[in-house]
Amino acid sequence: MADDTSEQSAPSADASIDHAAAIRYWNGITPTVNGMLGGYPHVSRIDLQGSKTFLAKLRLKSSTHPKTKPLSRVVDCGAGIGRITAGFLSNVAEVVDIVEPVKKFTNVITEGDDFRELREKGRIGKVYNQGLEDWEPVNTYDLIWNQWCLGQLTDAQLVQYLLRSKTTLTKGGWIVVKENTSTDPAGKDIFDEEDNSVTRHDQSSMRLFNQAGLQVVATELQKGFPKALYPVRIYALQPES
Numbered sequence: 001m002a003d004d005t006s007e008q009s010a011p012s013a014d015a016s017i018d019h020a021a022a023i024r025y026w027n028g029i030t031p032t033v034n035g036m037l038g039g040y041p042h043v044s045r046i047d048l049q050g051s052k053t054f055l056a057k058l059r060l061k062s063s064t065h066p067k068t069k070p071l072s073r074v075v076d077c078g079a080g081i082g083r084i085t086a087g088f089l090s091n092v093a094e095v096v097d098i099v100e101p102v103k104k105f106t107n108v109i110t111e112g113d114d115f116r117e118l119r120e121k122g123r124i125g126k127v128y129n130q131g132l133e134d135w136e137p138v139n140t141y142d143l144i145w146n147q148w149c150l151g152q153l154t155d156a157q158l159v160q161y162l163l164r165s166k167t168t169l170t171k172g173g174w175i176v177v178k179e180n181t182s183t184d185p186a187g188k189d190i191f192d193e194e195d196n197s198v199t200r201h202d203q204s205s206m207r208l209f210n211q212a213g214l215q216v217v218a219t220e221l222q223k224g225f226p227k228a229l230y231p232v233r234i235y236a237l238q239p240e241s
């Protein structure tokens with residue numbers, strides 16, 4: 001008789017995600033760009049430039065959010081110390097909301113000198129100290145930016161989060177996802193034991209976007225990163241019409 005257990009498929013990588021362990025890990029990381037980028041702080045400049053160019057191309061084709069006027073309100077999700085808010089989002093939007101579960105990271109935004117001017121001008125909006133799996137957005141957004149953080153959510157949590165986010169988009173707004181991509185030849189996602197996250201394969205990401213009723217309106221690979229790093233793919237998503 002065949003051994004049934006040998007026929008069962010292996011658990012998916014996201015089954016290993018443990019939020020408490022992830023938060024313990026991030027709480028042990030220094031609140032610096034080096035800490036956010038795992039020892040590769042020098043990629044920040046090229047990353048921010050790539051994001052800026054990607055958004056500019058989206059806005060070139062947009063009748064609702066053209067480059068001629070600033071975006072009204074955007075949100076930096078899994079924001080860490082606000083590296084992306086400081087270096088990119090605050091240059092394109094009037095107000096940036098923040099979602100980040102680790103308080104010592106958001107303290108940099110709410111108390112640090114680098115953000116004083118933005119705070120005093122009211123350009124930092126609501127700061128949510130929670131994980132995206134728990135976040136219930138109340139504002140509407142022209143742009144929801146998710147970078148190097150969605151791997152902290154299980155597949156089911158990610159779909160639910162995207163479904164919630166989708167309803168908060170203004171007409172013609174975008175959800176942007178910029179994440180490491182698994183290069184597994186069999187298309188598998190990879191679990192990272194260090195920060196308790198999943199690196200998804202492009203096929204997995206596409207399947208989950210589809211489940212959330214989102215279509216990819218633009219996508220490209222980030223150029224110019226060190227070869228030692230995973231390829232980083234950026235997706236712009238909008239509700240399926």
Ligand SMILES: C[S@@+](CC[C@H](N)C(=O)[O-])C[C@H]1O[C@@H](n2cnc3c(N)ncnc32)[C@H](O)[C@@H]1O
Nearest residue numbers: 026036078079080083102131132147148149152
């Ligand atoms: C690699 S850092 C990236 C930070 C920022 N997005 C950047 O690119 O500079 C990952 C961030 O995800 C945050 N994070 C961990 N678990 C999360 C969760 N469940 N929801 C949202 N963010 C989470 C971490 O605290 C950390 O700030």
